[in-house]
Amino acid sequence: MGAHVIVTDANISSSLESNTTGVTAFSMPSWQLALWATAYLALVLVAVTGNATVIWIILAHQRMRTVTNYFIVNLALADLCMATFNAPFNFVYASHNIWYFGRAFCYFQNLFPIVAMFVSIYSMTAIAADRYVAIVHPFQPRLSALGTRAVIAGIWLLALALAFPQCFYSTITMDRGATKCVVVWPEDNGRKTLLLYHLTVIVLIYVLPLVVMLLTYSVIGLKLWRREVPKHQMHGAGLRHLRAKRKFVKTMVLVVVTFAICWLPYHFYFILGSFQEDIYYHKFIQQVYLALFWLAMSSTMYNPIIYCCLNHRFRSGFRLAFRCCPWVTPIKEDKLELTHTPSLSMRANRCHTKETFFMAGDTAPSATNGQARGPQH
Template structure:
């Protein structure tokens, strides 16, 4: 990112460099920003940790789709716990207090976590696309799901590695800085190309893929007949559950896109007009844009809780120690009891299990040659 002789603030995903600054923030203003970031971190960490517990602690919740939701929650939790806290301190003081090793980590992890988050959403969109548009095609097995998750993390680390590799600690007029010392690039084209590539891969490309996938899913669910199902009886409730889950995930994706767009535009603009970092108001602008971007890590648990009955039951059980939360027997049944009705459809070596419990019908899980596998036949919509 650009630097300014006496004023600059820039950091995090694309470069994490900060030059000398004369920014000083009144104590009350710093306290307000610290409170805003503290609330964000607490909600994100507690919410995502609860989502992880709800899925992993209950056999009924362990599905291919929900494992990707766990992966998304892990990335969001770590992003809030590490990047949001330490980058806020760096941005508000413009001094790096955390040593060389954490400087490497801080330039590696944000890109990695964001890549994992958005590609977990992309994997969910692909899984729902196969389940709804091609319900009789083979689906991901449990080992296949683990392989996809591992692949997402490995590619994410590879994408973030150059920024970590060139990270270093410098002293700039008596202040310690965590910077990315890129190789000689007189015209800045290499740096610009890397930044634009990262933004394309961790934002624009997966959003286009998900837009196409959910558009086709929407047309299939709302305008056409889903292959293998009629519009009456149990199937009608089942299709309604599919629609509800798709709406939930579309809201998750749209929220992510809105939260991160201003932040990415800020850094794209900075690559073409470096003097924006010299304006005195840029510190407040950056802190606001960074808070908005980091706030994407706390919305998903809220969305799940509001729109999904089983997650809502899980949250009530998890927070039963709070005096205003009273879990019911129905909440325990939602997460622990075997559903009351199941239907298996075998075609082309494919098994699809549908569960109907009360009025809330969960999405199907179709797998190839997985008869008797406890990993499957568990509601994905849950």
């Protein structure tokens, strides 16, 4: 993972590569390289633009600053950094099998991808936990603003700790005149150490959080879809509130499923390579890796699209952010959607509605003094 030698030239004649020309046995034809470069460039542009816009929508509008949305900011920041600092540089490395970016960036490339993946998926897990508390246990205290920042900081620190071993053993080597950025594990049981580390990383940044979110959203789904709104509120705020919760859960489930699908083939590639190392000796594996890596990196660009399509407030934010584009036409309600603060009478009515829900067995969350309010999606 990270800056990884996709293919190895050990069994290929050295006459096929030249350090002076920067060409290796795995260099692609110009037309093929241009197609891959276009695909990766489009991915980076969409991911950076979309995630930067999501961060702006939340941080620039007071109404959007909720516990859940702060975790969405953390997720968007990780995806933005992954698209900026990992996708283009790893693509260049994979397309030539030569490392051009120096020793310091080699360390960074073997550290940051694991960090970003950890932050992304555990931000999703934190969102699932926050929604679980709000919907299944509405009377329990919610995370405060300070608590939210502490959780986010903890996620980043744990991510750095998990990625540190791969960064520590990173080094620059020369392979028949070509510069490589590789991870050289200790010689004693080096292959077993590599396999154990890869399996540990995959379990911690893929399998475990996905299982937790599967269970969490299953409980949330059962709670929401079994809930009944009192008859006198079937056409009022109660029904709208319930529908908004259901829609938000659907949105986050789609985000999680998209992440899982995009990263599964990439993780399988590394597991297979740990048991069948000879697959790296085939030239075709370069095309396989580029396709799998593109699919994995594409997970960074889908979330903003999902938010825009399924959430009316994010959709309003995107219209405002891109109002200079001739094909985007904001409507007058967009700014109110993000900035309007409910009046005192509306707040009182909302509190009354929630109290009625609780009396009827509903579990809508209520805000308490000194605590960050949950999202009003």
